Amino acid sequence: MPEPRAREVVVRAPAKINLHLGVGGVREDGFHPLATVYQAIALFSTVTVVPADQWAVTCRAEPGIAVDQVPLGPTNLALRAARLLAERHGIEKPVAIHLDKGIPVAGGLAGGSADAAATLLACAHLWGLPTDDLAGLAAELGSDVPFGLVGGTASGLGRGEVIAPLVDNGEHHWVLLTFEDGLSTPAVYAEFDALHDGLEVPEPVIPDALVSALASGSSTALGGVLGNDLQEAALSLRPALDDVLRAGREAGALAGLVSGSGPTCLFLARDMAHRVELADRLAGGVAGAKVLTAHGPVPGATVVGLTLLDGTTTDGRVE
Structure with a gap:
């Protein structure tokens, strides 16, 4: 041993x-x-x-x-x-x-x-x-x-x-709005199934446009190709998240989306200075939300x- x-x-x-x-x-x-x-x-x-x-x-x-x-x-x-x-x-x-x-x-x-x-x-x-x-x-x-x-x-x-x-040749800057009251991942997947009941769900693929945007290193290009198939289900369970996403777009984010199964919402900034500006605009503007900032990518464990x-x-x- x-x-x-x-x-x-x-x-x-x-x-x-x-x-x-x-x-x-x-x-x-x-x-x-x-x-x-x-x-x-x-x-x-x-x-x-x-x-x-x-x-x-x-x-x-x-x-x-x-x-x-x-x-x-x-x-x-x-x-x-x-x-x-x-x-x-x-x-x-x-x-x-x-x-x-x-x-x-x-x-x-x-x-x-x-x-x-x-x-x-x-x-x-x-x-x-x-x-x-x-x-x-x-x-x-x-x-x-x-x-x-x-x-x-x-x-x-x-x-x-x-x-x-x-391959990711960029450094990407994010503003996150998080909430103490989480969303259950199984519940979000169950809602996804309910929303697609009776419909043919295509096999998922990695978009070529996203791979190209990452290789280019451009956060602006990246903002145009973000996506989350669980976002509709998360919004169905918590409609107020739609207002959060709207607030981020109105504050000047390149893009906004729900992170994974939610409820955290992500907003992409042009660069570090824009990230600071975006976080300041969102701070205190969404009830019950905490504003965090981060960059990526970073190494794993x-x-x-x-x-x-x-x-x-x-x-x-x-x-």
């Missing part, structure tokens, strides 16, 4: 947004085929793992991020990630996981998936395990978890877990601190 090689590992993982989310009709297994383009943005959760006498998870969040919906028991996705990795490698020594969340919960930004990806990487370094097989374990945990390991800008096929990096058994501390650049 592998012995721990470290006494503490700290990993940071980013939020994700969907530049495009194509959704097909529900399959016999209950899943929907997806063709999506992910981008990792500079909102982060930080996960710390240490050896412990029993499995445990604790959580805190940055101001304005509610964590009352985050389970701290066996269903927590980060805890499931640690236990899955331990099971596959015959490790019987538990860890304690601390989540420091900078990604809004239940906001369509894959905060739980970021936690799980970070935990897989952290535990692999804690236990001295190879990291080249983490993607397969990540796919078992959830559709967005593999992208949390990769980051950048990438396509996602299957249920979203089949990841391929895309990254070790940012590691303390070895002998007490040596590194800055995370681990061979």
Whole structure:
């Protein structure tokens, strides 16, 4: 059984947004085929793992991020990630996981998936395990978890877990409006099915125009090709989001859309200065909304601190 090689590992993982989310009709297994383009943005959760006498998870969040919906028991996705990795490698020594969340919960930004990806990487370094097989374990945990390991800008096929990096020559600036009251992803997919009941839903594809816009590096070109097949369902469940999107467009955003299953709304700015201007215009203008800003793409889960058994501390650049 592998012995721990470290006494503490700290990993940071980013939020994700969907530049495009194509959704097909529900399959016999209950899943929907997806063709999506992910981008990792500079909102982060930080996960710390240490050896412990029993499995445990604790959580805190940055101001304005509610964590009352985050389970701290066996269903927590980060805890499931640690236990899955331990099971596959015959490790019987538990860890304690601390989540420091900078990604809004239940906001369509894959905060739980970021936690799980970070935990897989952290535990692999804690236990001295190879990291080249983490993607397969990540796919078992959830559709967005593999992208949390990769980051950048990438396509996602299957249920979203089949990841391929895309050329993105731009730096894109985003303003996000988030809400404490989240939307249930299963409920949004159920509403999608209800809205398409009796209709033939085409197989989703990655738009060529989006791939070209990313390669060009132009945020203006990117703003013309963003899309989300779940947006109609999210607006059906929460019609007030339509007013949020309208507010962003009227404030001068290049484009606005619901992030994933929502309710977070994304607005694309021309550059950093425009992002600041757009955020200022939206601040306080939408009841119950918190305004966040971020840029992308950024790397996926990254070790940012590691303390070895002998007490040596590194800055995370681990061979």
